[in-house]
Amino acid sequence: MNEAPKIALTDVAKAFGSKRVLRGVTLAAAKGESLVIIGGSGTGKSVTLKCVLGLIAPDSGVIRVDGEDVARLRGAARERYLDKFGMLFQGAALFDSLPVWRNVAFRMLSGRKRRPVREAREIAVEKLRRVGLGPETADLFPAELSGGMQKRVGLARAIAGDPEIIFFDEPTTGLDPIMADVINDLIREIVTEMGATALTITHDMSSVRKIADRVAMLHDGVVQWEGPIAALDDSGNPYVDQFIHGRAHGPIEALR
């Protein structure tokens, strides 16, 4: 891993009021790598992704993607920057005024990546198929779908533009185990076949083992441990051990 990392966070800190969520996160992902972020609820995993996307401005620290400083991007440069990304939001965040296929094809219906409507629709239906949804879902509205189906539409939308970098915020929560495995395979495929760089947040350990090249554990606002997936089981890190075995007792305090 000698080349410059695709995504590099250095000492990123963010507080909401008096609540210091990130206290100096340093993290890097190489091109074509699948990095999984694990950590307890409310430790700032989603906030970390939003900082990289520029949706939340960090209080301090530097975030570079392809060497570009995210904080300096404005206007058209920012839109070009965001063209590299696909993002699956934790709550799917589908546009509920648009039918499913227009959600998935959103990028292709206006702006720089505009395609003819028929073609955009065909691509949308194909992406829906990849996440296990039939063509009959294309014309439904998001409110008519179950939570797990919405999540998969969100996933289809994230991969629709064939982005270089994909963020998945809990892609398998709310899915049945079989569908979760389909999605895990899909994420793996996207990384291996398309050479995309993926950052995934998940609580699901079987998912971690399936999709991760490397794992980072976030707790108390810093990365407590980071290493290849093979080293996860004997990391020797008490936080990681407690998390992967799901124990109530250990250095991570579970309030009761």
Added chain:
Amino acid sequence: MAAILLVQSFLASIGRTVLGVCRGAGSIAIFGADGVSHIFRPPYYPAEFGRQLLRIGWFSLPVVGLTALFTGAALALQIYAGGARFNAESVVPSIVAIGMTRELGPVLGGLMVAGRVSASVAAELGTMRVTEQIDALTTLSTNPMKYLVAPRLLAATLALPALVAVGDAIGIMGGMLVGVARLGFNPAVYIQNTVDFLEVMDVVSGLVKAAVFGFIIALMGCYMGYHSDRGAQGVGRATTNAVVSASILILAANYFLTEFFFAGA
């Protein structure tokens, strides 16, 4: 000593409020200017604009029409009663027309649409904010100011004058209905009277007011929704704030526009 502290804290709270209002006004002005600038810069979203025009204009017609109808009718009764004191019942048609076009058409129409549209725009954008749809737009390289705010501003600014023009006509008709059915006017004379006394400026000033009110309605709805706090409560607050602030700004703007158009005349 205690009294001084009390006065101090009282003054401080006044100062804080003034600062807060100034900050709010500044940030609304910046938001509005940004939104307007996106109306003129590509890419454009004509489908979004069309949807908003339909929603703000077409679907507000019944509300504005009924408001105007009953207002015109009541106005005719009042002016007749007032005019009778000076044996001047014959002014009813002209005063109803002037009152509707200059003042009541735009103001009441604006207030009714503020209740309908500011609230629904604020609730819609607030929900989009809370469910991260606005963030999702950004990550799809789409500027929410351009995709969400600009079409609503433009649609409301164009729709309100049209609505108020229809409202003016219905209001004058409402006045005529009462005038003919209850006050014993001859229909032909009533219409003749209305046409003779109404000036172009009466109507135009009302329509300009309506355009300004339309802009205010969309701006407050968008601003409050866009900056909604998290959760259902946040969206609820945004909705209330949008309606209240739009209504007050409409009434304030109405005074200054009236001053501008008619103070010298």
